[in-house]
Amino acid sequence: MFLETAKHAAREAGKLIRSRFEADITTEEKSSSFDIVTDVDRASEKLIKDYIMASYPDHSFLGEEESYGDESALHSTLESASKQPYLWIVDPIDGTSNFVHGLPGFCVSIALACYGVLTVGVIYDPLRDILYWAEDGKGAWCGEKPISVSSNANIAECILSTGFSSDLRARRAVLASIQVLGEQCRTIRSFGSAALHLAYVASGKIAAHWQYGLSVWDIAAGVLLVQEAGGKVSNMSGKAYCLTDKDVLASNTEQHSALLAHLQPLAPQPSKVNPF
Ligand code: IPD
Ligand code: CA
Ligand code: CA
Numbered sequence: 001m002f003l004e005t006a007k008h009a010a011r012e013a014g015k016l017i018r019s020r021f022e023a024d025i026t027t028e029e030k031s032s033s034f035d036i037v038t039d040v041d042r043a044s045e046k047l048i049k050d051y052i053m054a055s056y057p058d059h060s061f062l063g064e065e066e067s068y069g070d071e072s073a074l075h076s077t078l079e080s081a082s083k084q085p086y087l088w089i090v091d092p093i094d095g096t097s098n099f100v101h102g103l104p105g106f107c108v109s110i111a112l113a114c115y116g117v118l119t120v121g122v123i124y125d126p127l128r129d130i131l132y133w134a135e136d137g138k139g140a141w142c143g144e145k146p147i148s149v150s151s152n153a154n155i156a157e158c159i160l161s162t163g164f165s166s167d168l169r170a171r172r173a174v175l176a177s178i179q180v181l182g183e184q185c186r187t188i189r190s191f192g193s194a195a196l197h198l199a200y201v202a203s204g205k206i207a208a209h210w211q212y213g214l215s216v217w218d219i220a221a222g223v224l225l226v227q228e229a230g231g232k233v234s235n236m237s238g239k240a241y242c243l244t245d246k247d248v249l250a251s252n253t254e255q256h257s258a259l260l261a262h263l264q265p266l267a268p269q270p271s272k273v274n275p276f
Pocket of ligand 3: 041064091092093094095096
């Protein structure tokens with residue numbers, strides 16, 4: 001029931017986003033020119049929120065755009081997530097820079113956390129009309145097909161991925177990590193949507209994705225996908241992912257500890273990373 005709500009909301013938001021791709025949009029800077037929002041992000045979030053809240057008026061909702069600018073409210077929502085029966089976590093467009101620049105590689109990401117535990121995760125790629133989804137204990141899927149992480153333990157045969165947050169300290173950490181890992185793996189990709197990267201880890205296309213300075217809406221749905229697909233998601237200390245984590249490694253499990261050994265020392269101090 002919750003899964004169907006998430007799928008429907010993601011598809012409807014995806015239709016809206018697709019209809020505005022390469023059309024007239026209004027773009028604004030948030031914290032800097034590295035961090036932008038469009039009228040389509042806001043319209044997508046409103047559509048998703050209206051649909052979810054109409055279905056479940058007593059549920060809580062955390063959307064990227066309406067949360068922007070109130071760091072303390074975000075912090076307390078996440079700190080108290082374990083007490084909330086139903087918290088929807090939504091990124092109305094993950095990959096806004098791609099969307100604005102006319103590049104493919106953006107999606108809608110919707111997750112539901114029940115008492116802090118990720119229960120439903122849906123990632124919809126509207127240009128390709130591909131829907132990835134997972135439910136706690138029921139596996140991960142791409143459309144009607146079950147998906148699983150890759151089983152390759154040889155990093156030299158694997159593609160890894162990462163991404164650049166708007167925070168400079170997190171970017172520097174990513175650049176330093178590329179310098180190290182770029183010499184070990186087949187290649188590294190950075191498509192510009194953390195959620196889609198996680199869907200690619202869950203479906204075995206990419207062996208691992210890491211990033212510093214993420215926000216919960218970027219990854220909540222993707223974390224469940226990777227876990228349900230047989231992968232592992234941790235923070236850079238190796239602890240199992242929790243909703244307040246910003247520095248994250250998601251892998252096919254095989255290479256998790258080897259990658260962490262490189263990534264952990266490069267992590268910026270959490271308190272200095274821009275939550276948005
Ligand atoms: C961004 C994308 C990008 C990641 C950034 C995110 P947005 O989300 O996921 O891949 O590197 O850290 O902020 O702003 O497009 O929703
Ligand atoms: Ca995002
Ligand atoms: Ca976004």
